[in-house]
Every structure is written in C-alpha cells, then in structure tokens.
Amino acid sequence: MKAIVKPSNQLQGEINALSSKNYTTRYLLIAALAEGTSTIYYPAHSEDSDAMRRCIRDLGAIVEEDEEKIVITGFGKHPKHVSELNVGNAGAVLRFLMSIAAFCPDVTFVNTYPQSLGKRPHHDLIQSLEQMGIQLQHQDGRLPITIKGGKPRGGKIQVSGNVSSQFLSSLLFMTPLLEEDSEIEVLHDLKSKVIIGQTLEVLEQAGIIIHASEDLMHYKIPGRQAYQAKEYVVQGDYPGSAAILAAAAVTNSDVKVLRLETDSKQGEKACVDVLKAMNVNLTHENGTVHVQSNGTLKAGEFDGDHFTDAVLAMVAAAVFAEGTSRFYNVENLRYKECDRITDFLNELRKAGADVEERQSEIIVHGRPQGVEGGVEINAHFDHRVIMALSVVGLRSAQGLVIHDAHHVAKSYPQFFDHLKSIGAHVELVED
Incomplete structure (x- = not known):
C-alpha cells in the first residue's frame, strides 16, 4: 500500500493515544511467565504486540481477548x-x-523478513546465552537462529549494551526463573536506559526482585523466583504519539492527544519537552497534550538517546x-528496522530537506518556508520512517508518495486514520 500525503495547512481535533506497544509486549510476556491467570486492560494492537500474542500462544499460554482486555493463563518457566x-518483523519480540526459548530443547526462529529483521544482528545476546550453557546456530548473528537449550544456568553473565537495551531486558526476564x-x-555503554527502566518497572509489578545499580550497569537477580499473576493497565504510547504531535507542531493546529500520562517512565515522553524547546505552543496536563501551533519552530540541540x-x-x-538542529547520541538508530540515520536522511533529501549525518548524529538545517516534495519515497519497511515522512509530507508544497506504507501497522495501525480524523489530507492506495 502507498500513502499519498498531501499538503495540509490546518489540523484540528482530539484523539486518544494508542496503547503503548512497549508496555503491551512486556505485560504479555510476564503474564505468560506467570503460573496463573493475568488480565491486561487496553492492550495495543500492532504487528509487534500481535507477534508476541502469537508466540506465547505457540509456547503454551492460553490467550483470550475481547475489545477491552486480554486474559492470559501462563506457562511459567515450562x-x-x-x-x-x-x-514476523518484531525485533524486540525476537x-x-x-532467552525464554532457552527453556526449550530445540527451537528455530525463522526468517520471514530477510530485508528488514533478517539483516539485524543479535551477536550480543547470543554471546550472553552461550555463557549460560546454551548452544545456538545462526547466520553470523542473524536469523534464522536455532537455540538448543533446556537447562540454562545462572551465575555471572556479561552483555554488551552499546547496540540495544533489548538484549539486557531479555536476560532480566529470564534469569529470575x-x-x-x-x-x-x-x-x-548502555543505550536507551529509560527503556530498561520500563522493563524493571514491569518486573517489579509482577513480583520479581531485581537489585540494579544506580547506573543500571550491574544487576543481582535471585533465582528460583515466580512471576505473579496480576492485573495490568496499559498506558498511552508516546513513540507513536510523537508523530501526531510533530504533525500538529509543523502546521496551523489546535490538537489534543489524550491518555499520555504526565508521570510516565517512557523516555519518549521527552518529545513534549523537545517541542517546547522548539518554541511550539503546547501544554501537558491531566494526561492530555494540547498543541496550538502556527507552524513556526526554532532549532535546538537534543540528546536523542x-x-x-x-x-x-x-x-x-x-x-x-x-536554524540548525542537532540530534546527538543516536547511533543505535542505525540498528533498527533499517538504518534510521542513512536511509531516513536519504529520503528526507529527496523531499527537499537539508540534512547531514555523522556516525551518531543527525544535523538538520531547517527550512521554515517548507520543502518542495512531489517525489516518491522508499519507507524501507520501517514504521517510524513512514510516520516521520508523513509529517514532512503535510508541510511540503507538492506532497509525498510513501511506498510500503502498510508497514506502519508494526506499531500504529490507526496512524493514517488518526491523521485524517484531525484534518490531514491522506489517500491510501493499493500498490
């Protein structure tokens, strides 16, 4: 499917933020690891969370769902x-x-997205699992990956944190068992420490004890623990909402996004402060972000980690x-569904943006007058690229045609519906 994003000068209305993908996948996992029945209210529906649903079902969890909640009877450590x-294409789920598959004797994770997840490396987690007595077969750290486990052992484990925090989260879910x-x-280094904070928050809610150092670089985990069956409520999602807020910021707008907790531990909550620093007129009160913009922004420097x-x-x-904006400490963007620095900036240049890259930086020379657009864009099968380029298309003179736009469903299936509901001119066409 391709999305034809046309110039849209004015956005107005309110939407409910979608439920958090990160929290949903974590709650699904801890519910599966509990012996008993857990209930998750307002779970996200996305390709990532659906992949976790499918896989925990395959691993023996009983999963029942209605419009409001999902009820899971877990398999514990068995x-x-x-x-x-x-x-599918869900790197975090993989x-x-x-680590959980290490409790099984022989499991192969298949490669169904060779041009996306199939290209991403997982050496750091593989090396950690090998330290625990697990044998793995892989393609230079990539899918397909076969895990020959059954009896993982604890003890002292090392894991690199300079590519992704997901490797550490994986071990934190498994080692208490x-x-x-x-x-x-x-x-x-440890990238995305705020996301490790989300993992630790969820583990604590499930009754798991983890002793973490203040800098989050050392952990002591008692063994022989059990996940408790609980009730969980999924909060609104900041990463997806960031694109809606950016769209409101670059247009004439009066837009409210609801269900965004002011005390959330999601690191992406910082997008509200970033937009404020860019001189966008907005408030964040009682779980609602209210943007009233005239499309005028100023540049700034931001630590993207x-x-x-x-x-x-x-x-x-x-x-x-x-002016010129600088986003630094963002090298881990290179190791996502695509290289979110080189690939994304190449598409921005096609649209008429003036951008530069460093190994761990994105530099943007702003064009307040707008960009020309009028080109076709390769989304690189990446949901974040699709959403960000849609924002650019709204403020372009001739719009943008974004190919493979259906991949937005990986995290935010309703993204284009939400954009259109507040006045964006978007046409979806089957390729």
Whole structure:
C-alpha cells in the first residue's frame, strides 16, 4: 500500500493515544511467565504486540481477548516444546523470546523478513546465552537462529549494551526463573536506559526482585523466583504519539492527544519537552497534550538517546525550524528496522530537506518556508520512517508518495486514520 500525503495547512481535533506497544509486549510476556491467570486492560494492537500474542500462544499460554482486555493463563518457566517460532518483523519480540526459548530443547526462529529483521544482528545476546550453557546456530548473528537449550544456568553473565537495551531486558526476564542466582554486568555503554527502566518497572509489578545499580550497569537477580499473576493497565504510547504531535507542531493546529500520562517512565515522553524547546505552543496536563501551533519552530540541540523511538518524528519537525538542529547520541538508530540515520536522511533529501549525518548524529538545517516534495519515497519497511515522512509530507508544497506504507501497522495501525480524523489530507492506495 502507498500513502499519498498531501499538503495540509490546518489540523484540528482530539484523539486518544494508542496503547503503548512497549508496555503491551512486556505485560504479555510476564503474564505468560506467570503460573496463573493475568488480565491486561487496553492492550495495543500492532504487528509487534500481535507477534508476541502469537508466540506465547505457540509456547503454551492460553490467550483470550475481547475489545477491552486480554486474559492470559501462563506457562511459567515450562514453555511448550515447539520446533519453530515466527516473530514476523518484531525485533524486540525476537530478542525477549530468545532467552525464554532457552527453556526449550530445540527451537528455530525463522526468517520471514530477510530485508528488514533478517539483516539485524543479535551477536550480543547470543554471546550472553552461550555463557549460560546454551548452544545456538545462526547466520553470523542473524536469523534464522536455532537455540538448543533446556537447562540454562545462572551465575555471572556479561552483555554488551552499546547496540540495544533489548538484549539486557531479555536476560532480566529470564534469569529470575533459573535455579541459580545471577549477576549481570553490562559492558561498554548502555543505550536507551529509560527503556530498561520500563522493563524493571514491569518486573517489579509482577513480583520479581531485581537489585540494579544506580547506573543500571550491574544487576543481582535471585533465582528460583515466580512471576505473579496480576492485573495490568496499559498506558498511552508516546513513540507513536510523537508523530501526531510533530504533525500538529509543523502546521496551523489546535490538537489534543489524550491518555499520555504526565508521570510516565517512557523516555519518549521527552518529545513534549523537545517541542517546547522548539518554541511550539503546547501544554501537558491531566494526561492530555494540547498543541496550538502556527507552524513556526526554532532549532535546538537534543540528546536523542533519551527518546530513541521519537527521534525521527522530532527530526521531521526540525526540518521546518528556523536554524540548525542537532540530534546527538543516536547511533543505535542505525540498528533498527533499517538504518534510521542513512536511509531516513536519504529520503528526507529527496523531499527537499537539508540534512547531514555523522556516525551518531543527525544535523538538520531547517527550512521554515517548507520543502518542495512531489517525489516518491522508499519507507524501507520501517514504521517510524513512514510516520516521520508523513509529517514532512503535510508541510511540503507538492506532497509525498510513501511506498510500503502498510508497514506502519508494526506499531500504529490507526496512524493514517488518526491523521485524517484531525484534518490531514491522506489517500491510501493499493500498490
């Protein structure tokens, strides 16, 4: 499917933020790891969360769902022995479940997206699992990956944190179930520490004890723990909402996004502060972000590691700011569904943006007058790229045609419906 995003000068209305993908996938997993029945209210529906639903079902969880909630009877530390698991294009789901699959004797994670997830490396987690006595077969760290497990052992474990925090999260979900106590040391830097904060928050809610150092680089995890069956409520999603807020910021707007908790631990909540720093007129009170913009923004400098999944949307806003913006400490964007620095900036240039890249930086020379557009865009099968380029298309003179736009469903299936509901001119056409 392609999205034809046309110039849209005025946006107005209110929407409910979609439910958080990150929290939904984590709640689904901890519910599956509990022995008993858990209830998750307002779960997200996206390709990622649906992949987790599918895989925990394959591993033996009983999953029942209605419009409001999902009820899961878990398998504890005894997943069903399956020969294959298909996570689709969901990297976090793959990485979380690689550790859980170590309780099974022989599982292969298949490669159904060779041009996207199939290109992403997982060496860091593979090396950690090998330290725990697990044998793995892989394609230079990539899918398909076969895990020959059954009896993972605890003890001292090292994991690199300089590519993704998901490897550490994976180990934190699994190690409490081991017979032995574990101690995890994070090597190098740890990217996206705020997301580790979400993992620790969810684990604590499930009754799991983790002793984390203040800098989140060392962990002591008692073994022989059990996940408790609980009730969970999924909060609104900041990463997806960042694109809606950016769209409102670059146009004449009066837009409210509801269900965005002011005390959320989602790092992408920082997108609100980024837009304020860009001189966007907005308020954030009682879970509602209210943007009243005239489309005038000013440039700034921002540490993107604090809001990884909102960086592209903020870059899209900066395309129209007065002055030069710099987003630094963002190298981990290179290791996502695509290279979100090189690939994304190449598409921005096609649209008429003036952007530069460094290994871990994105530099945007703003064009307050707008960009020309009128070109066809390769979305690189990446939901964040699709959303960010849609923002640019709204403020372009001739619009943009974004190919493979259906991949937005990976995290935000209702994205184009929500945009249109507040006045954006978007046409969806089957290729």
